[in-house]
Amino acid sequence: MAPLVCFTLDFLSLLNKLIFANLGHRPIRTLLSVLAIAVEVTMILTLVGVSYGTLDESAQRARGVGADIVFRPPGSSALGLSTAPMSEKIPAILMNEPHVAFAMGTVVLPLGGGFDSVTGLDLDQFTKLNGGFHFLEGGPMVNDDELIVDEVYARQKKWHVGDTVDLINHQWRVAGIFEPGKLARIAVKMHALQTDTGNPGHLSQIYVKLDDPKRADAEVDALRAKYPGYQIFTMEYFTSLLSINNVGLLKNFIYVVIGISIIVGFITVFMAMYTAVLERTREIGILKAVGGSSGLILNILFRETFALALLGAALGIVLTYGTQWLMKHAVHASLVQETVYSWWPIATGIAVAGALLGAIVPGIKAVKQDVTEALSYE
Template sequence: MNKLIFANLLHRPLRSIISVLAVAIEVIMILSIVGIFMGMLNDQKTRANGIGADLVMRPSNASVFNGVSGAPMSAALAGPIRKLPHVALVSPVITKLSTDGSIETIFGIEYDSFNALRPFTFVAGQPFSGPNDVIVDDVFAGATSKNPATGKPYQVGDSIEILNTSFRICGIVEHGRGARKLIPVDTMATLMGVPQGKASIFYIKVDNPANDQDVIKEIQAVPGLQSYPVQTMQEMLSALTPEKLPGFNLALKVVTGIAVIVGFLVIFQSMYTAVLERTREIGILKSMGASKLTIVTVVLRETAVLAVGGVLVGIAATYGVRTLLLHIFPTQHFEITSEWLVRGALIAFAGALLGAMYPAWMASRKDPIDALAYE
């Protein structure tokens, strides 16, 4: 029976290849959207954790995602917070989400206080010396981020455009400090069209992490600060989940649904046509005593072989897509996890078997006398 199954698939190579590709497309679509979104989330978690803060204070009703809440807070709020017991440092930062070329968050920082949270490790260059200086990380400046003017990796002194403004790279630092591009906070305020002395978020360092909750209570007891939510960095990072990402679950459901429909229809058509073409073969099997269950099993086993082939091709192609995207957008992350490899494979496999159910049922109902007389 196994020889019969593989012989049937090899006898119709074009149809088999199309079926395999349909299942592969399912896998690629599912793993790609998950890989892009999860890569963005986990990359933001890693870089936020690398800032060195213990607490964060945001505007009321602000998003947990950096760069989407504007700069509604006064930087002067840092003054009373710095006076509280157990508060070691407070750094006001303006964050801006940029979609120019790629999606990224740019930080406007007060260099001295931000550097004090966790000192920068400079690979080259130095801190800001002018309003149009920018510090970039080594990932952005790496070999895959070519300067279009020179065709070489970015170096100190090169110019880059941020928010339609030319900036000079004054320093290159090790990655993991909140953003890949950091500019002076006053310059960021000007570019965003907000008054000087504004902030999107306050990063706070406590003298001892054991005092986090005490400091949170003290901040919320300060007159005028009651409406500003304060949370630990770990609480903020735990909120960076797919459920909190706007549209993630909806986009995943839509893409998964489309992928399953594509795979279902192609497998359905392939197996339905195969059953019609193999009427005499089915009649011979039934005349030899094959039961309805045996006929159904034959069709489903053929589909399973196609599905397994499609899953393997899809997984391999997803790694190819990942390599291509990282070459085009080197600062973006594309994360492929074992959990989603299994989930994507199961979804595609189940969709393929579902598409073969009716053709298998139709084949099992064929009358052996009519089938043998079929021309």
């Protein structure tokens, strides 16, 4: 048994050396194949990282408000607000509820088609809720045409205290830059935003602070019974909704990108392996002439493909740190990319699966080659 095991190990070692020699013999094609698979993996991991990172960052800012309950209009969702906002009288009504220590409303206006938005709030009320913003430069808004912005967004947009910026068809003066992590990237006076959006006396959402945070679940049930139709959540549950699994459109988009990536990997490996089979027609004929089985030939091709896929996946993982650096220095306020380690084996598996699929047809062509024709091939 021992000699058989040694022979098997020696044979596998020799086979692996042959495979890497074949890959090294055609460096340009090998490099392009690895690079194409790497782009496939990087594309998947970057999209997943941006999705996780942006949603997690939004959840972190929501938790930074310091509220225990979020009170939202009927028809709203985790990432969007209803077009029919709530009356600004509701916070005062909520403060008459048992165990409600404080309630504060805000107005939210999305900017463009991205994740950026402007939040209208009352700074005095916001300070009562959680202690307020910590200003790094400047200070709070005094006039209706002033705004404050967090340090991350200000750095991305190159805004400074005293600058005049154009938002929502309005000129605003940057009054202060605050420490990020609370509620919003950009904040203005609430009544100013209500006037600009044509919604005087209305709110987008309300934050509720309880006298005992442990009563959050019970208080949510009580409020839902009194205010049917409104979207009322504990802050813990609301932030848990900010995940890929709860955002159907984003989840479907990721699946589409994965499908495209598999096609890219399939085409890349198919072309590389098909060309390799044509170039090695005589080599395959020699293997068959000396007794090499169809299984051996397929083994060699699939091992080469597997090696290409693993090398490409490894390079793709490394490249995601490059896209992460790019996100951090180019659009770090709008998009945040995380390193999602749990997706490394998933992306690698997708790359390997696509590559092996691409090697099937060239492999079948290789094993069907006639020995006589293959040996006479020039």
